[in-house]
Structures are given as structure tokens and as C-alpha cells.
Amino acid sequence: MPELPEVESFRKEIDPSALNKEISTITVHDDYILKMPTKEFKEALIGKKFTRTERRGKYLFIHFDSKNLMLHFAMSGTVKYYNNPKNEPEYSKIQIEFKNGDYLSIVSVRKLGRVQIVNEISEYAKENEIGPDALKLTLDEFKMIMENKKRSYAKTALMDQSAISGIGNEYSDEILFQAKIYPKTKISTLKSATIETLYESILEVLNTAIELNIKNTKFPNEYLMLHRDKEENCPKCGSGIKRYEISSRHGFYCPKCQSE
DNA sequence: CGTCCTGTTATCGG
DNA sequence: GCCGATAACAGGAC
Secondary structure, three states, rough: OOOOOHHHHHHHHHHHOOOOOEEEEEEOOOOEEEEEOOOHHHHHHOOOOEEEEOOOOOOEEEOOOEEEEEEEEOOOEEEEEEEHHHHHHOOOOEEEEEEEOOOEEEEEEOOOOOEEEEEOOHHHHHHOOOEEOOOOOOOHHHHHHHHHOOEEEEHHHHHOOOOEEEHHHHHHHHHHHHOOOOOOEEEEOOOHHHHHHHHHHHHHHHHHHHHOOOOOOOOOOOOOOOOOOOOOOOOOOOOOEEEEEEEEEEEEEEEEEEEO
């Protein structure tokens, strides 16, 4: 379930560990998520050093030479850095060994996800309709995007990666909960002030998750995230959290705080 | 055993 | 062409 904050935590794991080390060996255990020939992949990386990382939405780019190793984690992906081959994680699909004896594994429990070498990030983003990163939007840009998505449900608009990249099912529920917006509200019916609230909630929720390094910690109690799965009571008003369905995907909301 | 569930993509109908 | 609904993908968890 990596959404923007989880991918950001992967980036923060890689930055102090896997950069500026010569790649010596690449072992591909399962080439299903590798969207290019294994031979070509290895040849491009062996002998090279990663120099920096860049995240865009749920995509992570690891720069080397003038190219990028692109990782998309889909539903079950993660990365792990370690220095003893015995610690190679379960479901490690691709293992990158550095000359100093350290390793970086690209892990995916299921086979969904993408690993690829791409040139320009902006070019890749354009070709694959990856919209602007949710944390790099100005309020004016956000308003323009919402104007273009005005016929959509609020939830669907937030999750449209071509409009804004980085927000998935769980975070969209959390953002709408904090903004007190019913998920199936049509964007066109939102007042300008509510759009601003929505914008602020996006930043607040995503930045909170990043600051907490959410991969390893939990959200504060007043977040929906902790209470959603068990359909507990709303941490703000105490009434029951309700499960709903949207495009055959399920979500949660508080009917009292997020009235229709 | 069947159902759930995640992100993305393709396809269909409105 | 935009939108929502649906299924497909894959497989571990329950």
C-alpha cells in the first residue's frame, strides 16, 4: 500500500545508505516486475553508482549516470538495505550488491509493481500521465486542477494520478476525513473555501505522515487511519465510522463529521 | 476452500 | 472526451 509518504520513507532509507557506492552484482530472482530485459538491466547498472533520489507521487527515481532506476511499488512493494546476505528479505525480487559488500533489495510480496530504467523523469512523467506531486502544488494550481475535475467525486479526484500524484485509497479517506468532506461529494458543489480546506488537509495529512516516518510509527489518535479497519468510533465526534464503496473499492468515513 | 485487498490499466456504458 | 463501474492482475492473510 505504499502511497506518497511511504515512498518518501523508502527514499529516506536509500539516501544515507545506497548512494555513491559502486554496483558490483545484480541478482534477479523474479523478472516479472522488471519491465525490460534482465540482461539490459544488469548491463546498464553494473559498475555504476547511484547519485541521488527523486520522488514523484508514488514513483521513486534513483539517479545514475544520466539515467534513473525507476521503482513503482504498487500494493506490496518495498526496499531494504542490509549488509549481510543472510538478511535478504523474503520476496526480494531484485538484489543489488555493492562493491563494499552491502545490498539493496527491491521487494514485492505480490507481482504487481514496476522496475525499469528511464531517461528523463519529466519525460517519463509525461508519457505515463503522472501529474504534479501532491506536496509540490500551490493553492492556485490545486484550484485549477479541481476545476478540471469538477464532475468527479471528491475521493476520485484526489486519487487521479494524472491530476495529482501520490494519493491513494487510504490517504484520500484520511484527507477527506480531516477536511470534513463526504467522499462522494461532487467537486463542482464545493465552495471555494472548502477547496482551500481540502488543499490544506492534503498537505497536513501527507506532511504529518512523512514527519512521523509512517512506515515505522502510527498516526495520532485523531486520525481516521487508526480506526478505519475495525469500524470503530470516530476519534473526533464518537459516532460510528462507516464503510462505503466507490468504484468497487472500499473506504471509510464518519457520516456525522462528513455529512452528505 | 473462498474472500479480501492494494494500485493501475483496460474496457464498457452513460 | 470525461466519468463511474467493473474486472483483471497476483498471491498472502484470514
